[in-house]
Structure formats: C-alpha cells, structure tokens
Amino acid sequence: MATLKDIAARAGVSLATVSRVLNDDVSLSVTTETRDRVMTIAKEMNYQGVRRKATVRKSKTLRVGLVYWYSEEQELEDPYYLSVRLGVERACVDRSINLVKLYKNQDTFRIRNDAALDGIIAVGKFSIEDLDEFKKWADKLVLVDFTPTDEVDSVVVDFRKAMIDVLRHLIELGHERIGYIGGHEYVHGDELIKDEREVTFYEYLSLYHTFYPEFIWTGKFTAEDGYAMMKEALKLDKGPSAFIMGSDTMAIGAMRALHEKGVRVPEQVSIVGFNDIEMSRYLQPSLTTIQVHTEYMGEAAIDLLLEQINLKRSIPKKVVLPTSLLVRESSGPYTG
Incomplete structure (x- = not known):
C-alpha cells in the first residue's frame, strides 16, 4: 500500500x-x-x-460572512476601509467563495438563523463582546485591521514602522517642529482604541528628537476634520514646519486650509499622509504618503481562514503587513 x-x-x-x-x-x-x-x-x-x-x-463551496464595521456613508468619508473591504471581496471572488454580507444595526450585528457559515472575516474595530457574538455564527474567525486579543487570527498593518519611517524622513529634511493631525476610533461608541501611529509619534520624538505635546490634534479621519484642525494649528505663533496626517483624506482637507491662508507646501510647511488613496498622486503638489497594501490584506485574511478550515489549524496566527513610504512633492527641506 x-x-x-x-x-x-x-x-x-x-x-x-x-x-x-x-x-x-x-x-x-x-x-x-x-x-x-x-x-x-x-x-x-x-x-x-x-x-x-x-x-x-x-464540490464544497465555502460560505463566509463578511462583517462591516463602517457604514457605506462612513466609507465614503474615509476610503481606507472601503479599500480594505474591496480587497477581501476580490480575494473571495478569486477563490470562488460565497460571501454573506453582515451589516451593523445600531450596536448589534444581525444574521439570519438559516445562514450557515464556514467562517467569518471581520473588517474594522470590534470589541471582545463582538467577537463572542461572531463565534456563535462560525468558529473560524479572522480579523482585518485590528487585534484586540491574541486568541484570534488577524491581519494588521505595521503602522509603528510606518510612523518611524515618516519621522525619519522629515528629520532628515531638517524639520525640528513636527506635528500630528490624526483621528480617534471607538468601539461601542465610547471605548477608545489606541492608535499605534499616535503612540509611536509620541514615543519616538520623546526618545530621539524633540516632542511638542501641543503639536497633536485629533478628531475624525475625514477631510472636514483635517481642514478644521489645520486651521487650529495655524493659529499658533510658532507652529510645526511639518505635519503627519492620519489619513490622505485628512491631508486633503489640511492642504485646503493651508492654501486658503497662503501657506505654500512644501516651501513653508511639509505634509505627509497615510494610506495612498488614488487621489493623493494627483494633488498639487502631489502628496507624500505611506502606501498601505490593502489589496493584500484581503488575500491574507482569506488564506488564514482557509488554513483554519482545510488544515484544522487551531493555534492563532497574526500576519503583519509592511508599508512603503512614497516620497512625492508635498514634503521638502526645512527652510527656516
């Protein structure tokens, strides 16, 4: 035999x-x-x-539940999650996996009792209570863009390394006063999620450069908040000569505020974004940004789910995807 x-x-x-x-x-x-x-x-x-x-x-066609954290309206305001979600959907199509789309209703997620699922992929930020609810639908679960526990498979971005790359870039250009305009996210409406970019910004500058606590502004990851917070920053007598933005969408709003005040980018103020949305390369000046490989996040999530299903893997696995710094026209040398 x-x-x-x-x-x-x-x-x-x-x-x-x-x-x-x-x-x-x-x-x-x-x-x-x-x-x-x-x-x-x-x-x-x-x-x-x-x-x-x-x-x-x-002969087995897998049925996977795809849980959305953002509403369609919120995705339009911050296309990062739209891009991540589309990456998951494309990966499912490539592997002939049927998707059951699950939307949030108020503070709960709804699913038909007869919708048997082989696994769940959850895109966004979720609480431990949310994960317990998901496991009632399927015992195979993968989180995308968040790791609230080491007991569940996840796909995340190395935002800490990304922030260090941006800071080093600006410091090498001679910038001493560096500001951060970012956003805060919550689960269940009031539970604040730690933003690794903001934490790294504080830690790195405190240890290796000069940190100005008054140079941090936070709101929502929208163009409107990027615009409003940049207007606040411009009220300072001696504000930052360079800003790191929590998203390209925020950077677009911030650059509008700078334009209205007659502040030239990058001659007077440098701007760096995050996510590399399609529009960023067509701005004037084009936006220096961190490229997040959202197309691979969906592929990695599906691969993790298939490992659990086909190989019966029980030990949780975390996939950390790297980023790339794309230097364009919006960041330049400090000119005093």
Whole structure:
C-alpha cells in the first residue's frame, strides 16, 4: 500500500508538500506542474482516498460572512476601509467563495438563523463582546485591521514602522517642529482604541528628537476634520514646519486650509499622509504618503481562514503587513 512518503520520494518533494497538495491546500505556494505531478503519482500508486478527497474539496463551496464595521456613508468619508473591504471581496471572488454580507444595526450585528457559515472575516474595530457574538455564527474567525486579543487570527498593518519611517524622513529634511493631525476610533461608541501611529509619534520624538505635546490634534479621519484642525494649528505663533496626517483624506482637507491662508507646501510647511488613496498622486503638489497594501490584506485574511478550515489549524496566527513610504512633492527641506 502506497504511503505519503512513497509519493514524496517519487515526486521529489517534501512529505508536507504531498500532504498539502492531496488536501487541496490553496494557500500552498507551489507550481501547477508540481501539484499535477503529485496528484498523478498518487493516482498511479493507487493511494487510497485521493479521488474521494479531491471530489469532496472541489464540490464544497465555502460560505463566509463578511462583517462591516463602517457604514457605506462612513466609507465614503474615509476610503481606507472601503479599500480594505474591496480587497477581501476580490480575494473571495478569486477563490470562488460565497460571501454573506453582515451589516451593523445600531450596536448589534444581525444574521439570519438559516445562514450557515464556514467562517467569518471581520473588517474594522470590534470589541471582545463582538467577537463572542461572531463565534456563535462560525468558529473560524479572522480579523482585518485590528487585534484586540491574541486568541484570534488577524491581519494588521505595521503602522509603528510606518510612523518611524515618516519621522525619519522629515528629520532628515531638517524639520525640528513636527506635528500630528490624526483621528480617534471607538468601539461601542465610547471605548477608545489606541492608535499605534499616535503612540509611536509620541514615543519616538520623546526618545530621539524633540516632542511638542501641543503639536497633536485629533478628531475624525475625514477631510472636514483635517481642514478644521489645520486651521487650529495655524493659529499658533510658532507652529510645526511639518505635519503627519492620519489619513490622505485628512491631508486633503489640511492642504485646503493651508492654501486658503497662503501657506505654500512644501516651501513653508511639509505634509505627509497615510494610506495612498488614488487621489493623493494627483494633488498639487502631489502628496507624500505611506502606501498601505490593502489589496493584500484581503488575500491574507482569506488564506488564514482557509488554513483554519482545510488544515484544522487551531493555534492563532497574526500576519503583519509592511508599508512603503512614497516620497512625492508635498514634503521638502526645512527652510527656516
């Protein structure tokens, strides 16, 4: 009777590769040629169960619940979450996964009792109580953009490294007075979520540069608040010569406020955004920003969910995605 070890030796691959190929592990990164070779050898050696397993896997259409944290109106104000959500949806389409979309109703999430789900992907910020509710619908769960607990799979962005990259960029340009205009987010309306960018801004400047506590403004991640908070910042007699914005959307509002006051960017004030939305490259001047690879967040979330379902993985896994600093025209040397 053929064994997995026999198939691996004949195919010239590892035992783990054979096991994952025969179990239709879609997260396995091997060529189509390797997959076909392993399947062919398994059939030639009459490995028991290979046809049955392949049939079961191919006939099973997964149903995944996609939970939205933002409303459609909020997504239009801050397209970051829209981009993340679309990345999840594209990944599901690519893998022929059926989506059941779940929207927040007041402070609760609703789902039909007959909507059996194989797993849940939740995009946004959620409380422990929310996670307990999700687990009633499906025991396989992946969070995107938030990690309130180490007991659940998650996909997050390395915002700490991103903020350090931006600060180093501005410090190298000679800026001493650096400000931050960001936003605060909440779960259940009043539970404040720590923003890693704001925390890193404070810690890094306190340790390695000069920190001005009066140079932090927070509101919502909208163009309106970016505009309003920049107007407040401009009231200072000797304010920042460079601003880091919590989102590109906020940066757009801030640049309008600067334009209205006749403050030139970057000659008098440098601006750096976050997220690299489509519009940022077409601003005048074009916006220096942190590129967040939202398209991969959805792909990584689906891969984690499939690992739980197909490989029966029970140990939680956290995927941290890197960012890229895109230097454009809105950041320049300090001129005094």
